[in-house]
Structure formats: C-alpha cells, structure tokens
Amino acid sequence: MPSTIQTKGGFEVSCPDGSDRLVVKKGGLVQLEIDLGVQGMKIQSTGDLVIQAGGSLSLKSGGSMSVTCGSNLVAAVGSALDLTIGGQGTVNARSNMTFTVGSAMSITAGTALQLTAGNQFSLLGGHTVNIKSGNEVAIETKKLTEKVATDTVIDTKDFVLKGDGKISIKAGGDLVLKGSKIAQN
Numbered sequence: 001m002p003s004t005i006q007t008k009g010g011f012e013v014s015c016p017d018g019s020d021r022l023v024v025k026k027g028g029l030v031q032l033e034i035d036l037g038v039q040g041m042k043i044q045s046t047g048d049l050v051i052q053a054g055g056s057l058s059l060k061s062g063g064s065m066s067v068t069c070g071s072n073l074v075a076a077v078g079s080a081l082d083l084t085i086g087g088q089g090t091v092n093a094r095s096n097m098t099f100t101v102g103s104a105m106s107i108t109a110g111t112a113l114q115l116t117a118g119n120q121f122s123l124l125g126g127h128t129v130n131i132k133s134g135n136e137v138a139i140e141t142k143k144l145t146e147k148v149a150t151d152t153v154i155d156t157k158d159f160v161l162k163g164d165g166k167i168s169i170k171a172g173g174d175l176v177l178k179g180s181k182i183a184q185n
Contacts, residue, residue: 012025017094024032033050035042043049048156051057059065067073075081084087091097107113115121121130131137139146161167167174 004012007010010026011031014023014025015021016023021036022034023030030046033042033044035044137148139148
C-alpha cells in the first residue's frame, strides 16, 4: 500500500515513515495532522479546525480535560446551559467580569455566602431592596456599628438622626417617645 495518496483536489494524504501519523497537506503545507498512537490520539491543524456534527456532539474525558485559547473563547447556547461540578468550582477573571441576566437571577449557597469588594460595594434595587435574616442583621463600618436583633421595627416616611457630638438613647426597660410635636432647644 502506498504511503502517500494524491487527491483530485490537490490534497496529499500520507503516513510518514509508516508511523501512526496521518498527515494531510495541500501545496506542501501541513493542513491537518492526526497522530493515532497507542497512548492516545492527537489532531493538529496549522490553520483553522472545525468539528461539526449534524446531530449531537459529545466530548468525554476519563481524566482531566483542558481548553486553552490564545485570545477569546465564545460559547453560544441556543436554549439552556447547565454546569455541574462534582467538587469545588472556581471562576477567575484577571480583570473585569460581568453577569447579565435578562429576567431573574438567584444565587443559593448551602451554608455560607460572602461577597467581598476591595474598594466599593453597591447593592441597588430599582424599587425595593429586601434584607431578611432569621436572627439578626449587623452593619459595621469604621465609624458605625449597627446590630439589629429581634423585636426591632423602623417604619418610616421621614426619619433623621444626625449627630456631630454625642447622641445616646439607652433603655433597659421602657423608653417611649411619641408625639405630634416634641421639641427641645
């Protein structure tokens, strides 16, 4: 059997030196190289490579699988995308990252969820922002510590509490301050 086959389209298909490699050339340039070794298979193209299936396409690996791109990786899905990770998952963007969802988005953690920003953090709601806790909510900054536990109600239309000096309100028992007008000063 000849080790080189010439096609009508000008392609040259060969198995160099009777090896396990299949090389497809056109115009003297390697267009496609397939290495069918005992340990595995390698497909290499000096130009573009397209793998296309009229039906389903499945890629499976018994061990690790790696996808490396020199510049951009684009994945377009016509309907749904499901990612299932058996252990730990990590997404790492070295610069900026944006998630855009056309309708609703939900993030659920089984035990703990932490969002950390190195500088500025914004939580915006176009109409309503709800923060709900089964026990307490704590807000702490360099100059403010606010801890809201059970039986705390603030229902407001207008509310101002401003202090450039000291403001202390403390009650071990009852403290009721009501009024249409309560003024001092």
